[in-house]
Amino acid sequence: MITIIEVRNLIKRFGHKQVLRKLNFSVQQGEFVALLGSNGAGKTTLLRTLSSLSKPNYGEIQIAGYYLPGQSAQVRKKLGVVSHLPLLYGDLNAEENLKFYGRLYGLSDFQNHIEEILQLVGLLKRKKDLVRTFSRGMQQRLAIGRAIIHDPEVLLLDEPHTGLDQDAANMLDTLLQEIASRGRTVVMTSHDFPRVANLATRFDVLYKGIIHSSKFAKDLPQHGLLAYYQSIVDEIDAGGENQDAA
Amino acid sequence: MQPKTSFFKAMFAVVWKDLIAELRGKELISAMLVFALLVIFIFNFALELDPKTRSALTAGILWVTIIFAGNLGLNRSMAVEKDRGCLDGLLLAPVDRTAIYFGKSIANWIFMLIVAMIVLPIYSILYNTNIISPALLLVILLGSEGYVAIGTLLASMAVQARTRDILLPILLFPVILPVLIAAVKASAGILSGFPFSDLQTWFNLLIVYDIIFTSVAFMVFDSVVEE
Ligand SMILES: Nc1ncnc2c1ncn2[C@@H]1O[C@H](COP(=O)(O)OP(=O)(O)O)[C@@H](O)[C@H]1O
Numbered sequence: 384m385i386t387i388i389e390v391r392n393l394i395k396r397f398g399h400k401q402v403l404r405k406l407n408f409s410v411q412q413g414e415f416v417a418l419l420g421s422n423g424a425g426k427t428t429l430l431r432t433l434s435s436l437s438k439p440n441y442g443e444i445q446i447a448g449y450y451l452p453g454q455s456a457q458v459r460k461k462l463g464v465v466s467h468l469p470l471l472y473g474d475l476n477a478e479e480n481l482k483f484y485g486r487l488y489g490l491s492d493f494q495n496h497i498e499e500i501l502q503l504v505g506l507l508k509r510k511k512d513l514v515r516t517f518s519r520g521m522q523q524r525l526a527i528g529r530a531i532i533h534d535p536e537v538l539l540l541d542e543p544h545t546g547l548d549q550d551a552a553n554m555l556d557t558l559l560q561e562i563a564s565r566g567r568t569v570v571m572t573s574h575d576f577p578r579v580a581n582l583a584t585r586f587d588v589l590y591k592g593i594i595h596s597s598k599f600a601k602d603l604p605q606h607g608l609l610a611y612y613q614s615i616v617d618e619i620d621a622g623g624e625n626q627d628a629a
Numbered sequence: 630m631q632p633k634t635s636f637f638k639a640m641f642a643v644v645w646k647d648l649i650a651e652l653r654g655k656e657l658i659s660a661m662l663v664f665a666l667l668v669i670f671i672f673n674f675a676l677e678l679d680p681k682t683r684s685a686l687t688a689g690i691l692w693v694t695i696i697f698a699g700n701l702g703l704n705r706s707m708a709v710e711k712d713r714g715c716l717d718g719l720l721l722a723p724v725d726r727t728a729i730y731f732g733k734s735i736a737n738w739i740f741m742l743i744v745a746m747i748v749l750p751i752y753s754i755l756y757n758t759n760i761i762s763p764a765l766l767l768v769i770l771l772g773s774e775g776y777v778a779i780g781t782l783l784a785s786m787a788v789q790a791r792t793r794d795i796l797l798p799i800l801l802f803p804v805i806l807p808v809l810i811a812a813v814k815a816s817a818g819i820l821s822g823f824p825f826s827d828l829q830t831w832f833n834l835l836i837v838y839d840i841i842f843t844s845v846a847f848m849v850f851d852s853v854v855e856e
């Protein structure tokens with residue numbers, strides 16, 4: 384197995400507030416990791432730090448063989464990022480948005496490739512429509528198209544299900560499964576436990592700035608994800624004083 | 630791929646994107662233009678100038694117009710990126726981030742020059758004096774370069790704050806003062822028909838500031854945008 388993400392002793396502060404507190408996190412190539420945690424746990428901060436949008440205060444981060452923050456451009460080349468905002472331009476149509484990102488990623492002769500991506504995310508027929516006329520679900524699918532345009536080895540997704548209706552969320556899941564089946568590594572945060580339970584191969588609980596527990600899907604009893612998560616959180620809360628002192 | 634080609638590719642991608650988005654909406658240029666024309670009209674009516682005093686003030690009015698309209702443009706150009714999260718999309722590009730900075734600057738520069746190119750003839754027609762000359766165009770080219778160079782950097786700082794609309798001019802105007810003075814002096818000299826040799830100092834000052842501002846932005850942009 385190849386370790387594709389390795390995070391050691393990561394500390395991230397905003398002002399005096401320590402959001403990530405010596406966090407350790409390791410992902411093997413091809414894993415689909417779900418990051419579970421309550422609001423404010425630090426999930427977004429971790430993903431933003433991994434994607435070099437946020438600078439760590441302390442700690443070591445290695446992604447696909449490159450270090451952050453020193454080799455951030457090389458790291459970014461290996462990453463596809465989907466955040467809760469679509470990162471798309473409303474005044475450009477779907478095709479133009481992908482063309483723009485294709486150029487940002489240094490691709491050339493990408494016309495066919497863009498058509499393939501549009502096909503994959505089910506927006507080929509709408510390629511000439513301005514993105515601001517798209518529904519949230521369509522924007523989210525195009526956002527995924529945007530994130531995989533350079534065929535990244537690692538896909539980071541921050542709550543991609545938020546704001547999607549059932550159909551759109553189902554389409555998203557199918558898309559994610561398709562990407563994972565191509566051997567890509569995925570790290571995703573989500574509050575949608577039933578969906579995550581069907582997608583991920585590993586579940587990590589991020590709570591109060593540390594990853595406390597990690598469990599493989601095969602070791603989890605059926606419908607056991609919520610119970611597992613709750614038991615971890617309860618355990619931490621019970622020992623809460625030690626945690627806060629640390 | 631060579632890092633250099635990907636740098637320029639990303640830079641021109643940003644310029645291309647800003648230009649076609651602007652061609653669609655025309656929001657930025659029309660906002661800047663309406664504002665610029667209002668400034669010119671207001672000066673005209675508020676000051677009730679006779680032709681002689683007006684010609685003495687032309688350079689000042691022109692640059693006040695350019696500076697304020699430019700401020701509007703800089704704010705909006707960054708707000709578009711920030712409000713829909715697109716700035717993150719730009720910063721995720723696998724290139725040195727100064728490519729993004731230069732792309733945004735060049736686009737802003739083009740918008741400012743377009744506005745200036747529309748304002749100059751209108752001013753000329755309105756006051757029945759031709760103020761357009763190659764030398765004045767050169768001053769506008771140099772003055773607005775310095776302005777967008779530091780303005781794009783400060784706009785990307787200000788856009789993080791809730792009070793960005795007011796923050797940008799507060800940060801930008803004091804810094805831009807030397808460029809403004811040099812540009813006004815050079816423009817006034819040109820409009821009064823002074824020979825180029827008399828204005829050499831002001832041109833030199835403009836060029837020096839353009840280089841300083843561009844280099845500073847080049848060095849600090851990355852640390853400004855990373856949280
Ligand atoms: N840019 C920021 N500046 C200051 N505080 C922040 C910033 N981003 C996140 N935080 C704080 O960090 C904590 C973790 O936030 P976040 O990573 O968004 O949590 P999650 O995504 O797990 O809900 C929160 O308390 C939040 O207020």
Ligand SMILES: [Mg+2]
Binds near residue numbers: 428541
């Ligand atoms: Mg979050």
